[in-house]
Amino acid sequence: METSREPKDPNRRAEAADLTRRKFxxxxxxxxxxxxxxxxxxxxxxxATGSTAEPADKAKPPASSPGNHRAKAxxxxxxxxxxxxxxxxxxxxxxxxQTSHQTLPGNxxxxxxxxxxxxxxxxxxxxxxxxxxxxxxDPQWKSSKLLLLPGxxxxxxxxxxxxxxVDVIVDGSNPPGSAAxxxxxxxxxxxHAQGAVWSQAHPDDGEYTPAAGPNDNASVQGADLVEVLxxxxxxxxxxxxxxxxxxxxxxxxVAAASDCHFRxxxxxxxxxxxxxxxxxxxxxxxxxxxxxxxxxxTVAQNTAGPFLTIEADADGDGVFEAIGGDEVxxxxxxxxxxxxxxxxxxxxxxxxxxxxxxxxxxxxxIATFRPQRANEAYELPLVLxxxxxxxxxxxxxxxxxxxxxxxxxxxPDQLRGATSPIFVSVGAPAAxxxxxxLPAADTTGDRAGLVMGDQGTFTGFSDVAVVGDITHIxxxxxxxxxxxxxxxxxxxxxxxxxxxxxxxRSATARFPRVVAASADVWVVWQDEQGKEQPHRPVxxxxxxxxxxxxxxxxxKISKSKxxxxxxxxxxxxxxxPLVAWSDNGExxxxxxxxxxxxxxxxxxxxxxxxxxxxGVPTDARSPRYPASLFPVIAVHDDKRAVVSWQDDxxxxxxxxxxxxxxxxxxxxxxxxxxxxQILASVRKAPGHSWSNPVQVSKVGDRSDRHPGLTVDEHGxxxxxxxxxxxxxxxxxxxxxxxxxxxxxxxxxxxxxxxxNADAMSQRPRLGVDPDGTIRxxxxxxxxxxxxxxxFTATLDSDKGWSGASQVSxxxxxxxxxLHRGVVVFTxxxxxxxxxxxxxxxxxxxxxx
Numbered sequence: 001m002e003t004s005r006e007p008k009d010p011n012r013r014a015e016a017a018d019l020t021r022r023k024f025x026x027x028x029x030x031x032x033x034x035x036x037x038x039x040x041x042x043x044x045x046x047x048a049t050g051s052t053a054e055p056a057d058k059a060k061p062p063a064s065s066p067g068n069h070r071a072k073a074x075x076x077x078x079x080x081x082x083x084x085x086x087x088x089x090x091x092x093x094x095x096x097x098q099t100s101h102q103t104l105p106g107n108x109x110x111x112x113x114x115x116x117x118x119x120x121x122x123x124x125x126x127x128x129x130x131x132x133x134x135x136x137x138d139p140q141w142k143s144s145k146l147l148l149l150p151g152x153x154x155x156x157x158x159x160x161x162x163x164x165x166v167d168v169i170v171d172g173s174n175p176p177g178s179a180a181x182x183x184x185x186x187x188x189x190x191x192h193a194q195g196a197v198w199s200q201a202h203p204d205d206g207e208y209t210p211a212a213g214p215n216d217n218a219s220v221q222g223a224d225l226v227e228v229l230x231x232x233x234x235x236x237x238x239x240x241x242x243x244x245x246x247x248x249x250x251x252x253x254v255a256a257a258s259d260c261h262f263r264x265x266x267x268x269x270x271x272x273x274x275x276x277x278x279x280x281x282x283x284x285x286x287x288x289x290x291x292x293x294x295x296x297x298t299v300a301q302n303t304a305g306p307f308l309t310i311e312a313d314a315d316g317d318g319v320f321e322a323i324g325g326d327e328v329x330x331x332x333x334x335x336x337x338x339x340x341x342x343x344x345x346x347x348x349x350x351x352x353x354x355x356x357x358x359x360x361x362x363x364x365x366i367a368t369f370r371p372q373r374a375n376e377a378y379e380l381p382l383v384l385x386x387x388x389x390x391x392x393x394x395x396x397x398x399x400x401x402x403x404x405x406x407x408x409x410x411x412p413d414q415l416r417g418a419t420s421p422i423f424v425s426v427g428a429p430a431a432x433x434x435x436x437x438l439p440a441a442d443t444t445g446d447r448a449g450l451v452m453g454d455q456g457t458f459t460g461f462s463d464v465a466v467v468g469d470i471t472h473i474x475x476x477x478x479x480x481x482x483x484x485x486x487x488x489x490x491x492x493x494x495x496x497x498x499x500x501x502x503x504x505r506s507a508t509a510r511f512p513r514v515v516a517a518s519a520d521v522w523v524v525w526q527d528e529q530g531k532e533q534p535h536r537p538v539x540x541x542x543x544x545x546x547x548x549x550x551x552x553x554x555x556k557i558s559k560s561k562x563x564x565x566x567x568x569x570x571x572x573x574x575x576x577p578l579v580a581w582s583d584n585g586e587x588x589x590x591x592x593x594x595x596x597x598x599x600x601x602x603x604x605x606x607x608x609x610x611x612x613x614x615g616v617p618t619d620a621r622s623p624r625y626p627a628s629l630f631p632v633i634a635v636h637d638d639k640r641a642v643v644s645w646q647d648d649x650x651x652x653x654x655x656x657x658x659x660x661x662x663x664x665x666x667x668x669x670x671x672x673x674x675x676x677q678i679l680a681s682v683r684k685a686p687g688h689s690w691s692n693p694v695q696v697s698k699v700g701d702r703s704d705r706h707p708g709l710t711v712d713e714h715g716x717x718x719x720x721x722x723x724x725x726x727x728x729x730x731x732x733x734x735x736x737x738x739x740x741x742x743x744x745x746x747x748x749x750x751x752x753x754x755x756n757a758d759a760m761s762q763r764p765r766l767g768v769d770p771d772g773t774i775r776x777x778x779x780x781x782x783x784x785x786x787x788x789x790x791f792t793a794t795l796d797s798d799k800g801w802s803g804a805s806q807v808s809x810x811x812x813x814x815x816x817x818l819h820r821g822v823v824v825f826t827x828x829x830x831x832x833x834x835x836x837x838x839x840x841x842x843x844x845x846x847x848x
Contacts, residue, residue, distance in 0.1 A: 004229045009378045009837045071321035076281045081124035082271045084257030087113045088620040089135040091658035091671045095262040102667040104620030108263050111140035117271035118145040120638040126151035130671040131728045133168040134655040137627040139587050156729030158206020158217050164196040170728035172760035179436050188222045193814040195458045197292045199225035204237035219434035221834040229256040229299045234406040235415045243360035246391050253295025253325045253420035273302045282481045290481050295325030300417040305347030306396045308418045313340045324419040335673045339382035345371045351396040358390045389430040391421035434673040442785045444809040453841030455830045462842045465516040466820040472823040474512040474523050475842050482507030485525045489548040504540045513569040519547045522577045524567045538579050539564045560585025561627045570633035580631040580643045588612050588625035591645050598686045605681040608692040610649050626654040632709040639685040642744035646705045649673040649753040673703040678721050682744040696747045710766035717744050720764045754804035756782050767818035769848050777816040790825050821848035
């Protein structure tokens with residue numbers, strides 16, 4: 001892309017009536033004359049051709065620029081994909097299933113839908129099945145031709161697309177008397193705590209109707225994207241909703257959605273029909289997610305176009321430094337006379353291109369063009385006028401078939417493409433003005449101190465190990481569109497060391513765990529080592545012998561050709577790391593374990609008793625690949641080890657929501673989750689073999705997931721997990737626990753942990769305090785300010801679990817980890833806005 005001004009085409013000009021009625025308003029995406037950049041991030045600003053942007057020229061910046069710093073055009077490349085696609089992991093994910101009320105076999109397997117996305121030439125695609133993550137555990141979830149994004153279509157009502165999450169976002173119920181959208185708002189915060197993107201799906205069926213306008217759900221703050229071109233809905237109503245929210249100060253980008261369920265309709269509704277284009281700094285999962293977070297998107301009816309972009313040169317220096325999605329704060333409304341807006345159209349012949357400024361379509365377009373060639377560019381003067389919080393966008397329309405199945409077929413021009421707006425604010429960035437405000441955030445102090453992460457960036461999934469007065473902390477940090485594993489140490493006086501990046505130059509390192517003994521520190525994590533097509537992460541381990549001052553180069557632990565994920569770590573005899581992880585190299589995800597320095601190779605400890613089957617070609621839902629996931633480890637006396645995990649082998653049709661009934665019987669389950677249970681395997685000592693899996697949670701009517709595990713000084717093993725009803729949404733997770741006094745071979749019936757029926761409790765971890773007390777930590781939703789908070793409870797061997805005690809107060813606080821009474825957790829308390837601020841940092845608090 002050329003960043004300097006392109007020569008104007010004398011044959012291309014805005015219609016005179018439009019330009020005389022209202023002058024155009026400008027917004028920039030980086031520091032410009034009298035402009036302060038807000039929330040644009042490092043990013044991408046390619047041309048309508050999709051080429052990578054060239055560096056800005058080196059002309060002298062204007063004297064009025066803040067810090068005399070001249071803004072540059074963002075760099076990157078447009079990538080084409082879809083954000084909303086189904087398969088038979090949705091109970092209604094295929095034609096036969098949907099038309100038979102889920103009684104017939106399915107005909108849309110994961111592999112076929114991915115192949116269709118590959119055939120369309122997409123760069124990226126998720127499979128967003130209803131209220132499940134099971135599609136990501138499917139052996140067919142792989143591609144060497146496009147980037148697969150993890151994700152789901154979350155929530156009961158309204159629906160949301162979550163991209164980049166690490167497991168299903170469970171939609172709970174509201175406490176009595178709460179605003180209707182409380183549970184939806186909490187799902188936004190839950191997704192962001194995982195570094196995921198949250199998008200409103202078909203908002204004309206959940207947030208808005210043309211007759212009634214926005215409902216309570218429209219007050220949700222923090223959405224990253226909103227669908228404006230879902231072909232299963234009414235795109236014009238969706239655009240109306242988006243404009244309504246932009247006018248109320250909400251800031252998000254646009255998305256398109258094929259919402260494809262039916263292979264029978266691939267000719268007109270396949271993945272990429274319509275297409276979401278994202279301007280990404282890197283061709284990677286994180287690069288794409290960062291592009292979504294910045295709202296740098298444009299949508300088209302298909303990959304062939306029309307492809308629209310909007311750019312702004314707000315300081316008139318010839319460099320277009322802002323693109324659609326960017327948000328900028330200016331000091332006043334007067335911009336240089338040479339400030340310009342540029343609209344580019346590719347493959348738009350036969351369409352009419354409209355440029356809109358706030359308040360949008362209700363005021364009519366401020367410019368209209370009719371492209372005659374394959375690639376055209378138009379420039380408009382930029383004048384900031386009439387509002388302190390404005391926005392400007394482009395859309396293309398043409399006669400013909402309806403833009404969506406619920407669109408008005410009588411409209412003379414149907415929506416064919418649209419850009420995200422460029423946003424502008426005077427003095428300060430826009431703040432949402434919802435119909436229903438969020439409750440005031442809790443400002444109570446909680447003694448937690450910041451230990452890792454910067455404002456405006458994501459740092460999460462932390463772990464902690466305490467040795468004497470030394471605290472070792474690891475976390476996943478996102479920086480410059482890369483995910484890396486970082487280590488820090490606190491000494492006995494609370495002084496913290498500089499961060500050490502353990503994952504080197506890798507941009508795909510995730511989910512670290514740490515253990516320590518004396519001066520030895522081990523850290524394990526999963527890493528795709530920069531290669532995401534196909535996804536094949538491996539397990540790596542680094543070792544320090546000087547208390548964390550330096551580490552060895554990472555050692556590869558896993559050996560399969562599948563996906564090795566979610567490692568766990570413990571120590572045997574104080575010097576041999578025991579590593580466990582999930583791996584689908586043999587088809588189904590199984591748990592593997594290896595004592596380094598003792599075992600010659602990893603051992604599959606979950607396969608015994610598990611039945612797998614490739615199924616039959618006539619039913620996409622017939623394969624059986626039960627998954628063993630999210631292992632945790634506890635070791636007693638430096639010898640006896642127990643590994644626990646979640647497993648759906650006891651479900652009638654594992655990894656398939658709902659159930660296909662026998663002939664003549666009614667369907668059941670809808671999109672209800674599987675009967676996940678908590679299992680465990682025991683190794684009595686190094687040199688001994690692992691036992692066959694034993695049941696820990698032992699219930700057939702619940703979905704038990706995400707275990708935690710520890711052992712006390714007497715050898716009693718304690719497990720904890722989150723437990724949910726076999727209900728797709730509207731039911732809160734609770735915590736349950738069980739004990740084993742025979743080394744993990746048998747387990748007691750479950751007991752509740754700090755139950756609150758009105759709260760969602762999730763992601764528990766266990767540890768042992770210095771005095772031997774067993775302690776649990778988790779995050780849940782019981783606080784009056786709605787935000788997620790970290791809670792704790794302790795176990796008395798005679799009296800059972802104590803009530804819940806709140807650990808954290810300010811902001812959302814999630815994903816706690818625990819060791820010897822020290823808790824680390826992820827928090828957004830450093831964020832300065834309720835939207836477009838991805839701040840997640842690691843905080844530490846000492847409980848005892």
